[in-house]
Amino acid sequence: xxxxxxxxxxxxxxxxxxxxxxxxxxxxxxxxxxxxxxxxxxxxxxxxxxxxxxxxxxxxxxxxxxxxxxxxxxxxxxxxxxxxxxxxxxxxxxxxxxxxxxxxxxxxxxxxxxxxxxxxxxxxxxxxxxxxxxxxxxxxxxxxxxxxxxxxxxxxxxxxxxxxxxxxxxxxxxxxxxxxxxxxxxxxxxxxxxxxxxxxxxxxxxxxxxxxxxxxxxxxxxxxxxxxxx
Numbered sequence: 001x002x003x004x005x006x007x008x009x010x011x012x013x014x015x016x017x018x019x020x021x022x023x024x025x026x027x028x029x030x031x032x033x034x035x036x037x038x039x040x041x042x043x044x045x046x047x048x049x050x051x052x053x054x055x056x057x058x059x060x061x062x063x064x065x066x067x068x069x070x071x072x073x074x075x076x077x078x079x080x081x082x083x084x085x086x087x088x089x090x091x092x093x094x095x096x097x098x099x100x101x102x103x104x105x106x107x108x109x110x111x112x113x114x115x116x117x118x119x120x121x122x123x124x125x126x127x128x129x130x131x132x133x134x135x136x137x138x139x140x141x142x143x144x145x146x147x148x149x150x151x152x153x154x155x156x157x158x159x160x161x162x163x164x165x166x167x168x169x170x171x172x173x174x175x176x177x178x179x180x181x182x183x184x185x186x187x188x189x190x191x192x193x194x195x196x197x198x199x200x201x202x203x204x205x206x207x208x209x210x211x212x213x214x215x216x217x218x219x220x221x222x223x224x225x226x227x228x229x230x
Contacts, residue, residue, distance in 0.1 A: 068098075070092060070093065070094035071094055071098030071106075073085075073094070074086055074089045074094040074096075074106050075100060077089060078109045078110040078113065079110075079113060083117065083118050090121065090125050096127040097126060097127045097131060105127065105128070105131045107122045107127040107131065108131075110122060110139075111146070111151040112142045112145075112148065112151075113148070114148035114151050115151065116150040119151055119154045119155060119158070120158065129155060129158045129160045130161050135167055135168075136165070136167045137166040138161065138164045138172075139151075139155055139160065140152065140155045140156070140160045140161070140164060141171075141172050143172075144185070144188060145176065146181070146184075147180070147181030147183050147184045148184060149183040149184050149186065152184050153187050156187075162191055162192070163194060165199075168199055169200030169201070170199045171194070171197060171205075172193065173185065173193045173195055174199055174205050174208060177206070177212070177221050182224065185221060185225075186224055189224055209221035
């Protein structure tokens with residue numbers, strides 16, 4: 001586990017390994033080493049900071065801030081379809097697996113934007129193809145919901161789980177039917193996705209298709225589901 005602490009000015013310092021924190025405790029920088037709170041940055045050890053940390057601490061914090069900044073910028077580029085800028089950031093060392101506070105990864109927003117080449121580049125750079133957000137959804141869930149068939153194809157080719165289940169038991173096919181994503185559903189069906197499986201509320205993809213408000217889209221979704229069942 002890594003640890004962070006707050007300096008006397010209220011700034012975040014870290015991350016630091018537990019061994020380093022114990023050493024500073026022995027040197028008198030802290031009166032105790034107790035996890036005080038959990039924040040997006042990680043678990044904090046605080047309680048009784050007696051004097052300024054060693055000079056190395058601000059440097060570590062600055063390096064971390066720079067790393068976080070690159071990841072945040074990469075996320076924005078992936079969401080906006082700025083592929084060349086995203087490539088440059090990856091070359092500069094940006095974390096391909098960076099996530100926002102909701103656990104949404106760069107790969108997920110690239111998939112929602114339908115940028116298949118960028119999805120492949122992120123995966124090559126180390127992004128987890130089945131990385132989950134706070135709703136336990138993967139990039140394939142997002143691509144299916146956003147009706148991005150090229151991104152769906154790219155993710156499946158990269159090894160994404162076509163039957164990945166979120167916290168509601170929904171799979172990519174469920175979200176495709178729920179959102180009227182006929183093109184994405186067609187791609188999923190061509191890859192052998194199940195259209196009969198039920199989520200935790202006992203709904204199948206076909207049931208979502210039957211409830212889609214637009215008649216033309218609903219009929220297309222139903223035909224795709226029935227074709228797969230047959």
